[in-house]
Amino acid sequence: MKEILAFIQKEFWHIFRDRKTTLIVLVMPVVQIVLFGFAISTEVHNAVVDVVGDISDPVVQRIVNRIDVNEYLELGRILNSTSEVEARIRKGKSTAAVCFEDGFDKALTAEGKATVSIISDGADPNTAQMVTSYVSGVISSEQLSISTRTAGGGGATMRPNVQLMYNPAMNSSYNFVPGVMGLILMLICSMMTSVSIVKEKELGTLELVLVSPVKPFWIILSKLIPYLVLSAVNFISVLLLAVFVMDVPVNGSIALLSLVALIFVGSSLGLGLLVSVISSTQQTAMLLCGMGLTMPTMMLSGLIFPCESMPVALQIFSDIIPAKWFIIMVKKIMIQGAGISSIIKELTVLTGMMVFLLWFSIKKFRTRL
């Protein structure tokens, strides 16, 4: 046992003596979370919405008030004609405009319908779509209150009232936090483990350790344990950042979340070990991890592009990426507050992957020695 402790202590010396490694381990998670959470956010805050129409009209006024108090929208100017809208959008003064027909209230009460149009800047389709759906949400909620008031009058039109469960504000960090968590844990476990092993191969120190009486299995284990500890630290820091900075809830059990993370870390360590068996230089290991693990994880795990909209071939390919299953489970546990019964399928798949990867890579590693 003492032999293993000596090894593990050595590994920590390596990690904290090398500034680059320390930086990757301690700063990268924070940077990634902040970057994905703030800079690369797809949600819209304080989008300026102009209004064209008669502000003295009571219905228009109520809708304008609703826009004003909405936390994602900001009321811009009240314009006289639609021709002014384009100029404002082009100059970037506003992102959208709502145009009410003249005599809106009258038309609504008399004919039961009135025209309102939403104009938004299609040059930026993502934002345009978000803002449009916010604004139409505002309008339909006003319409809902009108139809409730006039209920029984028979004039009310039915409109679907869209409600997004679990994430009503379409907060993008709900998607990014689980994804980034997966990415960070994988980077730490696969890349750092494989590079640290291959480095010893290159320097020849691995040979020296192998002629020692310590059994190969324990040598492998003592290489993996430090990165397991580090990933635990990162897991906690990402979770704290998510909850206290990004306002992402942890609705499910933290114990279950930790278990899922542990299994994912296990499979990533297996991948790292496998990479270290295949590669003979640190560069190869880096490239393999970067191109072979990180890229597919970013592209295919559902972190950026939803798996459901991929071609079938890619969907099948994405099934063999451990991060995909991890991210699905983290989302379910953190956001939906799901228990073990609703993630049993994903948990089984990921556990299977972990067992296979660890078994296969340890076996390969030992035969290569």
Add this chain to the structure above:
Amino acid sequence: MEANEKTVVIRGLVKRFGNFTAVDHISFEVSKGEIFGFLGANGAGKTTAIRILCGLSVPTSGEGTVAGFSIKNQQESIKKHIGYMSQKFSLYSDLKVWENIELFGGIYGLSDKQIKEKISSMLKALSMEDARDMFVRDMPLGWKQKLAFSIAMVHDPQIVFLDEPTGGVDPVTRRNFWEMIYEAASRGVTVFVTTHYMDEAEYCDRVSIMVDGRIEALGSPSQLKMQYGAVNMDEVFTKIAGRPGKQQ
């Protein structure tokens, strides 16, 4: 132990990889306290043979004991009783001197107290007390090799395997290093050394020269020189292996 005890006994050792025979029926014995030179051109099978002797690899056939343990099924016991140092490895260069000693002391199962004593006695013997907290990467190569040799013997092994220990070092430093080897041998440690440098071969008690997996010559340097009518070991090596060894 008696003076003439054999620490290495090898009989008909064979190692095949598929159709290729890397080690072809080699036999030899090494006595306690002897400095045994293991020479041969690259690819002659030296490394394969050493890996078997160190318990890293299992022979295809043949018998043998190292430090009294069988090379066929007692590898773990062999590993406990041998020391190993190679040219490629110096030490962990991002660790300090004392940390390297502590690490290998720990790996070889020394107690904390023993490790502490080892650190101070080893540094004293090497006159490196002031370098205790120095990073190994900042040390001169000659120091590194001396330290590496001492650390290879941190657990007081009966045999120490030196795989080209003096690569890339000038003759003066090499000479200093060999003084340490003599000192260890005089304490009864068997030294098993491979080298490319033929001047080093002259320092050995006995040398064996391997060609294509077989031991072609075995004896003391003076015997071999007489047998092959050569003035130095380099000539002997050229006559046997068909190509010259490395000059100083």
